[in-house]
Ligand SMILES: *[C@@H]1O[C@H](CO)[C@@H](O)[C@H](O)[C@H]1NC(C)=O
């Protein structure tokens with residue numbers, strides 16, 4: 001064999017070894033980042049995960065740029081904000097404990113808590129590559145999370161590359177719904193994957209839904225204006241004369257609230273509205289948090305701390321970052337809530353609260369006494 005040729009073979013051999021070592025290393029890293037499966041289900045996990053469960057437990061509470069959170073980063077609402085800000089892990093754990101306690105509360109179970117059904121499976125998106133399930137709760141900054149998961153699934157390489165109209169097109173964006181899988185596949189994923197969703201103050205979310213779907217009224221979603229608004233007005237507007245008046249044709253917040261708070265009456269309408277109700281039905285109905293053991297439930301009001309925490313707990317913090325959060329945008333705004341509810345009767349607010357109480361209780365949002373008393 002000529003000398004040159006032998007060199008070639010040696011080189012190829014060396015490359016092979018390097019490749020093999022790299023593959024081994026990446027396998028190990030993968031194991032480490034998959035540490036997070038559901039730490040509350042650790043009893044069922046094989047023993048090799050045990051040490052990694054510990055590494056999840058000791059996550060330092062840090063914001064995305066690595067500094068410790070300042071008290072000014074913290075929101076002014078929710079019992080969670082009174083916890084020690086230096087230990088975000090314990091805040092997240094307390095939320096899950098509280099959720100589990102409320103789920104077991106007999107006086108709430110009369111509310112017919114949701115169990116996993118087709119509607120819920122349609123709400124949950126799957127990232128198989130990193131073993132993540134994300135339940136969509138519209139009007140709570142979900143588009144950003146979907147983009148993060150689309151990038152992780154690999155169809156697009158950066159968040160910026162995803163065309164806006166593709167984010168919600170689940171035929172094409174490479175982010176399948178859990179409902180598209182077989183029953184055994186669904187069970188396996190619900191049991192072992194990292195699962196999360198985000199909530200915000202329930203009434204603020206309804207205001208956001210109203211503004212987004214009935215005031216701004218996106219042209220590519222004409223059904224809100226042409227089908228849903230007229231149906232709600234026909235049934236819930238008080239004054240007939242108002243109804244005939246062309247100037248009053250648009251849906252008013254008070255019509256919307258009366259519809260939302262009509263527990264027995266809205267059932268048939270909601271079925272008629274189909275999937276569009278996802279913008280205002282409860283988180284409890286969307287994600288079945290008493291049936292599915294979620295790993296983390298983020299709060300929009302503390303997104304600055306929750307987003308990096310979720311990325312870390314899901315083992316993807318080195319692969320993606322959550323898009324920059326504009327300052328102040330996640331803060332609860334009581335002035336706005338008061339403004340929207342100022343023309344609403346106490347009776348209607350109280351009915352609305354009854355309908356959404358399950359969300360206030362499950363996710364520890366304080367009862368809005370400033371509207372109810
Ligand atoms: C159960 O819920 C009721 C009504 O919301 C509340 O008064 C009670 O304190 C709760 N019980 C527990 C054990 O959390």
Ligand SMILES: *[C@@H]1O[C@H](CO)[C@@H](O)[C@H](O)[C@H]1NC(C)=O
Pocket residue numbers: 110111112
């Ligand atoms: C719960 O469901 C049962 C049976 O479907 C129904 O009779 C009952 O009225 C429901 N309770 C509430 C509070 O909606």
Ligand SMILES: *[C@@H]1O[C@H](CO)[C@@H](O)[C@H](O)[C@H]1NC(C)=O
Pocket residue numbers: 328331333335336339
């Ligand atoms: C709160 O909402 C009110 C009314 O919509 C608005 O004028 C104000 O700027 C908001 N405050 C903050 C801090 O965003």
